[in-house]
Amino acid sequence: MKKIPLIICLIPALFIGLFYGITAAASSLNDEVQSDEKEGVVVAVINGSKIYRAALDLEVKSLTAHLLSLGDPVPKSDEPEIRKKALESLINAEILYTAGLKAGYDIDAALIDQEIQQVKDQFETPADYQKMLESIHFTENQLRRHFKKGLVVKNFVEQEFEKKVIVTPRDIRQYYTDHPEKFNRPEEVKASHILIKLDENATPAQKINAKKEIETILAQIKAGKDFATLAKALSQCPSNSDGGDLGYFKRGVMEKSFEDAAFSLEPGQSSGIVLTSFGYHIITVTGKKLESTVPFEKAEKRIQRHLTLHRSKALLDKFVDLQRQSATIDIEKQPEA
Structure with a gap:
């Protein structure tokens, strides 16, 4: 999240x-x-x-x-x-x-x-x-x-x-040369997730029930059930309408536990249960972009x-x-x- x-x-x-x-x-x-x-x-x-x-x-x-x-x-x-x-x-x-x-x-x-x-x-x-x-x-x-x-x-x-x-063209080239940090593309991942919400003031019983719910979903994923279908039916995040798809994101956007899990996965892999302030997640990575530099020709305009x-x-x-x-x-x- x-x-x-x-x-x-x-x-x-x-x-x-x-x-x-x-x-x-x-x-x-x-x-x-x-x-x-x-x-x-x-x-x-x-x-x-x-x-x-x-x-x-x-x-x-x-x-x-x-x-x-x-x-x-x-x-x-x-x-x-x-x-x-x-x-x-x-x-x-x-x-x-x-x-x-x-x-x-x-x-x-x-x-x-x-x-x-x-x-x-x-x-x-x-x-x-x-x-x-x-x-x-x-x-x-x-x-x-x-x-x-x-x-x-x-x-x-x-x-x-x-x-x-x-x-002028010289102005453009000079800016590109003087600001290399602006044209470095950081590593990004494309991920989907399933969320079972857990309020920060949840009772012990509510925590137990939420954990059981996410464990049941994880078992279905391990059994081969389609992730997007499960996300649409069971995820409590608004992204459920898109099968849990969160699009591409770089480091520093998500909570650290979510980020660490997502960036540790390769496309096609799914995580175990990840806890954030929003609740319990299961994450699957569907794409990855490695760190790169935008070439001058693409940055010029x-x-x-x-x-x-x-x-x-x-x-x-x-x-x-x-x-x-x-x-x-x-x-x-x-x-x-």
């Missing part, structure tokens, strides 16, 4: 994309005060445009998800700092949105319709879509403005900053993109700092999240 769960957000935050180097589609609410926002809690006002708590909450979730996906722990003590960074991101987004509109990067309503439809298509029913909106405290009108702002800022940044950056983003971010930071100097920014005292 992974030490830190991977959270996949439906609507990623724009400024994670701009300032942390990943692709994203949207930002915060815009300055149009609609009737459905009149009861919303205002957390900041930038040049007269309001940022609402719903937008801040979504940005916090997105930033937290980003940190978790990088493998960074997010203890509760870090939440105030994350919230502060999220609000700064939204303020910067508001500044860039205004600049983007002034530069002529407004978005057609038809394009926003497409974005909304893509979100709706991810849900089985309209009711499920409405539940999602309620969970993030948005109406559809707010979501539309959310996407509009994100697209305006995205286009403005791409055209006015990224496309003006020059990265990725390096070019990295350098482009890095240099455009420096330009963007300077632009935003300059705009903030002349902006009127009022940050409201925030209620507890």
Whole structure:
């Protein structure tokens, strides 16, 4: 089991994309005060445009998800700092949105319709879509403005900053030479598992029953029963729907006992019973990738993109700092999240 769960957000935050180097589609609410926002809690006002708590909450979730996906722990003590960074991101987004509109990067309503439809298509029913909106405290009108702002800022940044950056072949080669550690691929294994959960506060009787259950499954595997079939029927991990498949992972991702067992196996081999904080596991390895180095030819485009983003971010930071100097920014005292 992974030490830190991977959270996949439906609507990623724009400024994670701009300032942390990943692709994203949207930002915060815009300055149009609609009737459905009149009861919303205002957390900041930038040049007269309001940022609402719903937008801040979504940005916090997105930033937290980003940190978790990088493998960074997010203890509760870090939440105030994350919230502060999220609000700064939204303020910067508001500044860039205004600049983007002034530069002529407004978005057609038809394009926003497409974005909304893509979100709706991810849900089985309209009711499920409405539940999602309620969970993030948005109406559809707010979501539309959310996407509009994100697209305006995205286009403005791409055209006015990224496309003006020059990265030469020599720059790319030099980066590859100077950073060999970035192009080393660590050993990875592809594994599936069967989990019988064991709560940390389990009683002795519960521990005995869980151990008996996993021992029974192990006996079936040794008798030749299909691992994936058993995982689908008996595993208590969400991966059971995929026959227990966890995909490829490197060292440092799983708990140590799980990792040690998985990396000690060869493809086609299964482990004995492995105990983690989640419970009892049986692991089978289905693939292995040895440590290797990414050749320059395969890394070239990725390096070019990295350098482009890095240099455009420096330009963007300077632009935003300059705009903030002349902006009127009022940050409201925030209620507890």
